[in-house]
Amino acid sequence: MTNDSLDRRADALARHSYYEASVARPTHDDPMLDSTLEADVCVIGAGFAGLSVALECRARGLSVVVLDAHRPGWGASGRNGGQMIAGFAKDEELERQLGTEGARAAWALSEDGVTLVRERIERYGIDCDFTQGYLTVATRDKRVPDLRAWMDAASTRWGYQHLSWLERDAIRTRIASERYLAGVYDARSGHLHPLKYCLGLAAAARAEGAQLFAHSPVVSVERGARPVVRTPKGEVRCRFVVTCGNATLEGVLPRSIEARIAPIASYIIATEPLGKARADALIAQREAICDNNFFLDYFRLSADHRVLFGGRASSSGASADQLSGDIRARMLMVFPQLADVKTDYAWGGFVDVTRNRTPDFGAIDPNFYYVQGFSGHGVALTGIAGRVVASAIAGERGAFDLFAQLRHARFPGGPAMRRPALAIGMFYHRVRELLAA
Numbered sequence: 359m360t361n362d363s364l365d366r367r368a369d370a371l372a373r374h375s376y377y378e379a380s381v382a383r384p385t386h387d388d389p390m391l392d393s394t395l396e397a398d399v400c401v402i403g404a405g406f407a408g409l410s411v412a413l414e415c416r417a418r419g420l421s422v423v424v425l426d427a428h429r430p431g432w433g434a435s436g437r438n439g440g441q442m443i444a445g446f447a448k449d450e451e452l453e454r455q456l457g458t459e460g461a462r463a464a465w466a467l468s469e470d471g472v473t474l475v476r477e478r479i480e481r482y483g484i485d486c487d488f489t490q491g492y493l494t495v496a497t498r499d500k501r502v503p504d505l506r507a508w509m510d511a512a513s514t515r516w517g518y519q520h521l522s523w524l525e526r527d528a529i530r531t532r533i534a535s536e537r538y539l540a541g542v543y544d545a546r547s548g549h550l551h552p553l554k555y556c557l558g559l560a561a562a563a564r565a566e567g568a569q570l571f572a573h574s575p576v577v578s579v580e581r582g583a584r585p586v587v588r589t590p591k592g593e594v595r596c597r598f599v600v601t602c603g604n605a606t607l608e609g610v611l612p613r614s615i616e617a618r619i620a621p622i623a624s625y626i627i628a629t630e631p632l633g634k635a636r637a638d639a640l641i642a643q644r645e646a647i648c649d650n651n652f653f654l655d656y657f658r659l660s661a662d663h664r665v666l667f668g669g670r671a672s673s674s675g676a677s678a679d680q681l682s683g684d685i686r687a688r689m690l691m692v693f694p695q696l697a698d699v700k701t702d703y704a705w706g707g708f709v710d711v712t713r714n715r716t717p718d719f720g721a722i723d724p725n726f727y728y729v730q731g732f733s734g735h736g737v738a739l740t741g742i743a744g745r746v747v748a749s750a751i752a753g754e755r756g757a758f759d760l761f762a763q764l765r766h767a768r769f770p771g772g773p774a775m776r777r778p779a780l781a782i783g784m785f786y787h788r789v790r791e792l793l794a795a
């Protein structure tokens with residue numbers, strides 16, 4: 359069952375979303391499930407991951423029903439920073455667990471994830487403001503060698519050939535800020551309007567024959583050879599179940615799996631439109647930008663020339679309104695020249711984070727899969743998650759098994775405890791970061 363208080367908090371966070379204000383949703387939501395249906399695959403969640411599973415299963419000739427507690431793009435997929443990035447949140451951990459060959463294979467799949475986003479945009483004509491180019495930057499002397507080491511590992515050990523190093527002067531020609539000491543340019547990654555992309559995936563899934571249902575929260579799954587997925591007013595009898603419910607899914611997976619991820623609130627503000635010339639003067643090549651701190655800032659320009667600035671991950675439950683002032687202050691640390699600019703929107707959502715920041719894909723039965731824990735890298739990785747799960751359902755398990763090998767620890771305590779425990783953990787990292795500055 360979905361957790362009411364998490365859902366309500368998530369609703370409150372999305373109230374002033376620039377993304378919701380800048381899309382045209384379909385006039386009518388998908389219907390609510392109120393009958394018994396049969397399908398090969400029942401997907402729980404209509405975000406990037408669930409819609410990707412649906413598209414990939416349809417491509418393999420399987421019938422698909424997608425159930426969402428709200429509607430497509432309600433979750434993180436319709437709220438995020440839009441940074442479409444190759445790689446993983448913690449590549450070193452991935453390599454530690456999978457070995458260099460495994461990390462190389464995982465990186466190749468993540469690069470496929472980036473390609474897949476581009477292919478879907480092209481194939482389904484999804485108008486989502488895709489912009490190429492991504493910069494990872496360092497704000498502190500001590501993090502410059504870390505950034506360099508990461509780039510060298512990605513280029514050599516993990517086989518990613520699209521990175522180039524930028525010294526301080528070069529960074530300043532790209533970002534009109536004194537804050538950055540060095541950076542890595544990634545020519546393959548980029549950014550997009552995530553809600554437009556998600557609604558485009560939903561339209562594509564419908565066009566490919568998947569049946570989508572909104573306002574249909576899954577309350578239980580009866581496991582077995584022929585699982586039954588139940589909502590308050592209907593049920594789906596299927597051969598395979600795939601949960602893609604991310605940070606707000608509760609009560610559907612066993613507690614031991616659920617406790618491997620925790621919802622971390624992250625917030626974004628959108629300034630008023632700056633006009634093209636002023637926006638271009640800030641980020642000359644309009645890349646997405648992210649620093650390499652634990653509490654990272656991420657930002658980019660929108661197609662209508664706003665700065666979208668996000669960060670300050672917190673599990674405190676403070677509202678987006680309370681936090682927008684803090685985020686604005688962080689934006690002004692990067693771009694003091696924006697002091698006269700108004701904030702038009704502020705919103706947030708829950709990032710699905712694992713303890714070791716590597717993704718968590720697995721199966722609790724041979725016909726019951728889950729994908730979760732994209733840890734801030736879900737825009738590209740969710741696409742590939744859909745592909746590896748659909749391939750596993752179709753009998754090709756190689757890529758799925760690679761990810762399923764990753765070991766994950768639980769966050770301590772039950773659902774009620776995970777958030778406070780995480781808050782303490784985050785506080786610890788914040789203190790460490792301040793001490794290291």
Ligand SMILES: Cc1cc2nc3c(=O)[nH]c(=O)nc-3n(C[C@H](O)[C@H](O)[C@H](O)COP(=O)(O)OP(=O)(O)OC[C@H]3O[C@@H](n4cnc5c(N)ncnc54)[C@H](O)[C@@H]3O)c2cc1C
Pocket residue numbers: 359360402403404405406407408425426427428429430431432433434435436437438439440441442443574575576577602603604605606607608610624625626656668706707708709710729730732733734735736737738740
């Ligand atoms: C503020 C923010 C910024 C982020 N920035 C970035 C970024 O810049 N780049 C990046 O790569 N990643 C980013 N992320 C992470 C990324 O958005 C997620 O990893 C990704 O969207 C996860 O997709 P998903 O489909 O798994 O989950 P979601 O998009 O959250 O979808 C889950 C869906 O499941 C549904 N659901 C839940 N429970 C049930 C139930 N019981 N029954 C039926 N349906 C249910 C929900 O209604 C929801 O629609 C960010 C996340 C946030 C919140």
